[in-house]
Amino acid sequence: MRTDIDPGELGHGRFYKVLTSVVVPRPIAWVSTRSAAGVDNLAPHSFFTVSCVDPPMVQFTSVGKKDSLRNATETGEFVVCLANEAMFERINATGTNFPAHLSEFAEVGLTAEPSTTVAPPRVRESPVALECRLEQALELGDSTVVIGRVLHAAIDSDVFETDARGHSLPSIERLRPLARLGRNEWSTIGKVLDITRIPFEDWPGHYRRED
Secondary structure (H helix, E strand, O other), rough: OOOOHHHHHOHHHHHHHHHHHOOOOEEOOOEEEEEEOOEEEEEEOEEEEEEEOOOOOOEEEEOOOOHHHHHHHHHHHHEEOOOOOOHHHHHHHHOOOOOOOOOHHHHOOOOEOOOOOOOOOOOOOOOOOEEEEEEEEEEEEEEEEEEEEEEEEEEHHEEEEEOOOOOOOHHHHHHOOEEEEOOEEEEEOOOOOOOOOOOOOHHHOOOOOOO
16 A cells, blocks of 8 residues: 655645655765855755766755855855765754855854865865866756866875775765755665676576566
8 A cells, every 4th residue: 555645735845845755865965155255155955966977067956045056156166075974963053044144164163175176165074075167057946956067076085995996986984974864864874785787698587577
């Protein structure tokens, strides 16, 4: 038995809660921007993913007209920092609706580190920063998808790990990323599963259903 839900009948506010409870876990973009007046803003956005591989692009969604959206569209720049476990409470604190003239860096006690290619600063306490130039802002209903081309990546050297194949990449265990769930729930990485894809020429047919 299933529960059937019509978004139109339930209403967008209540269905939003359903949607964010089932589209889980969601990675968090800790977005740094600088206003046209020179005020640095920092806010978490849990509608976040990679948009394109070549050229590299990432995207976050602003639900409503938030400072991150206004600053990114006015200046054409933003930085996505990784939301790590050690900064859990401060990441949540940067979601407070501070007035636009106040900087979350100062209010929450974070270190604004100069970026290499853009004006908005990086979060020194975060192990990863992706410096982005605005590529497109796509308005969809009450939300705006902000797509940025990654100009530069700054990653703490101590999060890299070399695997059995000789690839040196950031380790999930060293990054310790956070994710958003439903309600006021967040999650850590938990148990990590490792599996390789099966090439078609090696496909064993072991999942086939015999009717």
